[in-house]
Amino acid sequence: MDAFLRGAKRKSASISQESTQDDYEDSTEVKLAMLASLYPNISQEVLLDALLANDGSVDQAASLLFDGQMEPREKPRVAATVGSQTSLRSFASKSTSIEGTRTAKKTKLLSKKGTTLYLYDPKDIAEHTPCSIIHNFLPQEEANDLLQEMLEESKSFERVTFKLFDNVVQSPHTSSFYVATDTEVNTQKYEYFYYGGRLDDVRRITPQLLRVRPKVQEVVNREIQTRMKTRYPNGKKLRYQCPDEWTPNAAFVNCYNGPHESVGYHSDHLTYLGPRAVIGSLSLGVAREFRVRRIVPKDADNNLTEDGDAQGQISIHLPHNSLLIMHADMQEEWEHSIAPAQAIDPHPIAGNRRINVTYRDYKPNFHPKYTPRCKCSLPAILRTVQRKKDNWGRYFWTGWFYGIP
Numbered sequence: 496m497d498a499f500l501r502g503a504k505r506k507s508a509s510i511s512q513e514s515t516q517d518d519y520e521d522s523t524e525v526k527l528a529m530l531a532s533l534y535p536n537i538s539q540e541v542l543l544d545a546l547l548a549n550d551g552s553v554d555q556a557a558s559l560l561f562d563g564q565m566e567p568r569e570k571p572r573v574a575a576t577v578g579s580q581t582s583l584r585s586f587a588s589k590s591t592s593i594e595g596t597r598t599a600k601k602t603k604l605l606s607k608k609g610t611t612l613y614l615y616d617p618k619d620i621a622e623h624t625p626c627s628i629i630h631n632f633l634p635q636e637e638a639n640d641l642l643q644e645m646l647e648e649s650k651s652f653e654r655v656t657f658k659l660f661d662n663v664v665q666s667p668h669t670s671s672f673y674v675a676t677d678t679e680v681n682t683q684k685y686e687y688f689y690y691g692g693r694l695d696d697v698r699r700i701t702p703q704l705l706r707v708r709p710k711v712q713e714v715v716n717r718e719i720q721t722r723m724k725t726r727y728p729n730g731k732k733l734r735y736q737c738p739d740e741w742t743p744n745a746a747f748v749n750c751y752n753g754p755h756e757s758v759g760y761h762s763d764h765l766t767y768l769g770p771r772a773v774i775g776s777l778s779l780g781v782a783r784e785f786r787v788r789r790i791v792p793k794d795a796d797n798n799l800t801e802d803g804d805a806q807g808q809i810s811i812h813l814p815h816n817s818l819l820i821m822h823a824d825m826q827e828e829w830e831h832s833i834a835p836a837q838a839i840d841p842h843p844i845a846g847n848r849r850i851n852v853t854y855r856d857y858k859p860n861f862h863p864k865y866t867p868r869c870k871c872s873l874p875a876i877l878r879t880v881q882r883k884k885d886n887w888g889r890y891f892w893t894g895w896f897y898g899i900p
């Protein structure tokens with residue numbers, strides 16, 4: 496990490512990506528599941544034939560099936576609790592890999608149709624996304640105590656406002672930020688910068704947030720080990736991933752009041768978390784949809800460098816008292832969002848509100864006093880090349896004039 500920082504002050508540190516998702520873009524199970532969610536009454540054999548006949552393109556296979564007068568299933572309501580399938584495991588035996596399906600056009604068509612793969616099963620989520628999930632994470636009473644406490648706190652949460660070029664933009668939900676001590680509150684308020692400005696609302700950690708923190712720490716570290724052993728090359732942590740134990744020392748708490756409150760697609764800032772960050776995200780109250788999609792880079796001619804299907808959107812159902820871990824392979828390569836819902840099921844304690852606590856490990860060596868400054872003397876932002884194949888995966892420090900990080 497130190498070497499990374501020292502190098503970065505002078506020039507961009509380079510990173511060669513150790514892809515952990517090599518299989519994903521060619522995964523026949525995922526493609527079959529997408530087709531099955533459109534055509535639930537057609538057998539897997541027929542779906543597989545359609546896929547093979549169309550060179551692995553879900554979009555073209557779907558058109559073929561549609562032309563055959565087979566009505567696709569109505570698009571699922573966007574209600575948080577409704578999805579198209581509960582498990583991919585019924586598709587798992589057909590693990591044929593289909594090659595040669597890489598064009599940008601197909602992706603566009605696919606995303607135009609808004610194809611979403613709905614995942615509920617923790618095994619599917621670990622296999623097909625850079626996340627893992629633990630349902631019923633806390634004893635019920637403890638989850639409810641934290642929920643009650645955060646509902647009370649959220650009454651004074653505000654929308655984050657930031658300047659995006661010439662416009663002042665407001666976040667589509669409210670939030671606040673919690674750290675352990677008064678000293679840290681002051682450090683956060685006066686030394687750290689977010690969205691090109693200072694955070695006004697930084698609070699001391701509350702009794703329930705504090706009580707839950709070691710449990711999150713234990714489980715996240717266990718999940719990091721599992722992910723490393725089962726998914727990463729040679730069973731090792733990724734390059735630039737912090738070798739130390741994950742130690743949450745800050746929590747961003749979000750409140751989504753009603754179905755329309757949301758957060759758009761983004762990757763979380765690495766500026767203070769460092770590369771290959773891990774985040775423990777606890778959901779309380781109303782169940783909502785957490786959507787993730789891979790960022791497939793484009794080549795110099797602006798063409799996607801991988802099968803467009805790899806960009807397909809995946810929806811993870813987040814019920815009350817579930818802990819989602821965003822692993823080290825998430826922020827650099829994927830984006831996530833909380834989609835607006837058409838309808839929600841009210842929660843007995845929270846009503847229409849969802850509380851989300853993201854426990855984060857702010858790295859001492861990424862304190863703004865150690866990181867580069869941009870021309871305007873604000874601490875610079877750490878970013879990765881995500882969308883261009885050239886230099887893809889490289890980290891670089893940049894100023895705030897590029898808009899939001």
Ligand SMILES: O=C(O)CCC(=O)C(=O)O
Binds near residue numbers: 776833853
């Ligand atoms: O509400 C959530 O689950 C996600 C929140 C989020 O993406 C964030 O705080 O960065």
Ligand SMILES: [Fe+2]
Binds near residue numbers: 761762763831
């Ligand atoms: Fe986020």
